[in-house]
Amino acid sequence: MSSCHSVGRSKETARIIIIGSGPSGIAAATRLLEQGFKNVTIFEAEDRIGGRIKTIPFADSVIDLGAQWCHGEEGNVVYQRVKDLDLVSKTESQLNTTRFLRSNKEMILQETANALTTIVDSSVPEGPNAYDGSFGDHLNHKYWLEVEKLPNVDRTIATEMLDNFKKGLCAFEGSDNLYEVSGHGHLEYETCDGNQEIHWRDNGFKTFLKLLINAKEDLSDDLGVLKGRVNLNKRILEINWEGSDELRLRCWNGEILTADHVICTVSLGVLKEQHASMFVPALPEPKLRAVKGLKLGTVNKFFLEI
Secondary structure (H helix, E strand, O other), X not given: OEEOOOOOOXXXXXXXXXXXXXHHHHHHXXXXXXXXXXXXXXXOOOOOOOOOOOEEEEOOEEEEOOXXXXXXXXXOHHHHHXXXXXXXXXOOOOHHHOOOEOXXXXXXXXXXXXXXXXXXXXXXXXXXXXXXXXXXXXXXXXXXXXXOOOOOOOHHHHHHHHHHHXXXXXXXXXXXXXXXXXXXXXXXXXXXXXOOOEEOOOOOOHHXXXXXHOOOOOOOOOOHHHOOOEEOOOOEEEEEOOOOOOEEEEEOOXXXXXXXXXXXXXXXXXXXXXXXXXXXXXXXXXXXXXXXXXXXXXXXXXXXXX
């Protein structure tokens, strides 16, 4: 949050602008309203709210183009908010029913598949002496070290299995390959305990947004507690907080806005592209290092209608 030295501002008079209407922006707005702040406004560059939560109709149901699963139960603020409301269901583990089929239609023996799967699981960097190189280098080294200990394992099959595992891990990491993922990554990323594939039944992730804003109808028609507070198609080009009395924001069309406080929730991609011109003065060096150092991941989805 960027703030100027406002004097005498109260919950009734403080002007708060939130940039971005994704989950973070919406959560910030609803929490402020719950706490009694009256002058809260959201500015969104797109023509809809939700950010990376985007549920659309598909066949006789819906699909999520962005966020889809609720991953984990313990320490997961999303799950904790909905667990008692009969809105989600847990997906049973599919790992025990997985079978591996080669491109020539040959089924890999389950004993072999289980052994190679176990090796991959044990090759994930962990502990205080985690691998200093990339995840890919570490996985290759540990995998083949352990495969050599197995009797009568076809190296071609082991290579195909490793390639398959890598593609699966890339889907979880959101990376093009595992050589751009740090070997320390799994130590630094905290996974919430519990079921990792909790789904929203036939309603999609937008269910959570509707809950946050207390909307009864579709989000395109009902903004719940945010009614009258969301400005769509309003892209902010500059946040100027050099003044002593108020912040000045410049929109894409030249319009100037003023506020006492600004909460900026734009995505990493927007920050990478626009941070140099967006913030006056520039962001502090630690934040700039984070923006420049973090990479963007991509997870592709395929939806099949039968």
